[in-house]
Amino acid sequence: MALTPAPPVHDGPLFPEVDMGAEPSAPTVRATVVQASTVFYDTPATLDKAERLLAEAAGHGSQLVVFPEAFVGGYPRGSTFGVTIGNRTAKGKEDFRRYHASAIDVPGPEVDLLAAMAGKYKVHLVMGVIERDGYTLYCTVLFFDSQGGYLGKHRKVMPTALERIIWGFGDGSTIPVFSTQIGKIGAAICWENRMPLLRTAMYAKGIEIYCAPTADARPIWQSSMTHVALEGGCFVLSANQFCRRKDYPPPPEYVFSGTEEELIPDSVVCAGGSVIISPSGSVLAGPNYDGEALISADLDLGEIARAKFDFDVVGHYSRPEVLSLIVRDHPTKPVTFTSASEETEGGHK
Template sequence: MTVVRAAVVQAAPVGFDLAATLDKAEALLAEAASAGAQLVLFPEAFVSCYPRGLTFGTVVGNRTPEGRDDFRRYWDSSVDVPGPAVDRLAAMARRHGVYLVIGVIERDIGTLYCTVLFFASDGTYLGKHRKLMPTAAERLVWGYGDGSTMPVFDTPFGKLGAVICWENYMPLMRMAMYAKGIQIYCAPTADQRDSWLASMRHIACEGRCFVLSCNQFARRGDYPEDYACGVDDPQAILNRGGSAIISPLGEVLAGPNYEGECILTADLDLDEIARGKFDFDVVGHYARPDVFQLIVNERPNPAVVVQHAVTVEAGPAPNPAPAKVVAHAQHASVGNRD
């Protein structure tokens, strides 16, 4: 029997402040580890904020200088992958001996991505998932991921992966993750609606996997004073949480919590997955591939592909001067860099 103690951290970052947010993340990670957690999940866009309520000075056809500066500030507080913030997160995971899954805003040249980073308990950076489909106005500030960053990682306690927020409403993406054998399905989110819990319970039953759903609990005071979200009261709740942990048969093991910042924990018995798949395996004995099939494109899709001429020495030639053969190699020079 394999049992792992999982924790979901429901908290707010320090908006637009990368260093302070990393400090808070470490304190929360230490608290979760002291409660015996071996796997810790943080919310979507925890480093360094989910920009709820911001317009970035935009209406159709017009952008304001103030909105451009909001984006500049957001970009300044985002994360290079690899980079110093990733190194710090890796060191945290190693220091506290936990597997860490955390939502960040990743920057790649001039584009921001809503990304989840994965770290092993020895501090190894395992990889990332970039959100495939930003929702509504998120598309103004976040780019689109591609199929090359949809990993499921083998860990000592099972197969681990993540699907971000409303990606969870994309049934084909869920199917792709089930086909990878995901057992611990992380769902960092910004959705605070009551209906979200029903979706998480459905996914747990559908995939016969444990679902860890993690949202921020954020007040207006967690953001800078000049944060132009239309709310002035520092105690006003901008995101009320609702984090939860669900079993493979849809049982709520912890949460949902709508009261404030908290750390929820649950012991996950991986044998429950096999018990659940006894009567339902959506990519196995309960599938009909003769009727329905899914094709998944996991190739990187960069904006620029650079072709290089490579000079290769040919074999022996009849004349003294060696012949030269020119071949072409190509590589992606932009995008999807780990």
């Protein structure tokens, strides 16, 4: 008769005690928003400044660096470009010519240079630029990965107020969210962030790190940024320029309409307010209103899941049978050419 072997002897308990507090570690991303001024009308100098700031941020361990709206090319604060209803001045037209000359082509040599910077410093880069497409300008954000690859762009869908006389309107083909090694990244520019349907489209694309380059330094902007973070269950990184009057050309070359007589060279014309906010609405860094600065925080990506458990705006908290959104994400063109080979007897294909 075979004997059943005795069970092995354990020095410790048969079922080891489990630490119920242990959890898989979520990745952490070191992120920086840049608060600094353009060198207005001098794009090469602005790019040099961008590299210095990028190098400094990378030296602090940043994996993602976000620059303000229109950093390359400049935000023409205070300028009217000589426009009144029914009239444009000769000086205003010349102002536009110089502004157009400061913009960059996408793709183009400046984009290649920015890509090289991202690769050199091993950072993901989000950069606000003025994009030149022929003789139309767009307020645009460019995205680069840490290997120096150009990922794509977002064109501002809705310029605000007088911006509409100098910038074209983006369309649904450039509202991307990019999957990267550090998370899903996208951007909305300035008051686009107040457009609920645009935000919803970005949430539906799974955005995790929501970049909000802006020109709005008002304290109330902080409320909008907190709301976006809570609504989207995402990190919000808002970067604004800090500018003094002396950062722009002196009068009469460049005039701040209606306020020029009140300004001295050190007068602050944009006070910054750059900030980083968590998916729970906690302020992680900033807002800064004191001067040019690099504002950094460590983003615990586990916060996203914890926030979405409470409220997932396009998931368990949506009601698609009641409310839905259609996004037309194809490019819109004013002129389409059809070759003779594409014609049919009944007309065009």
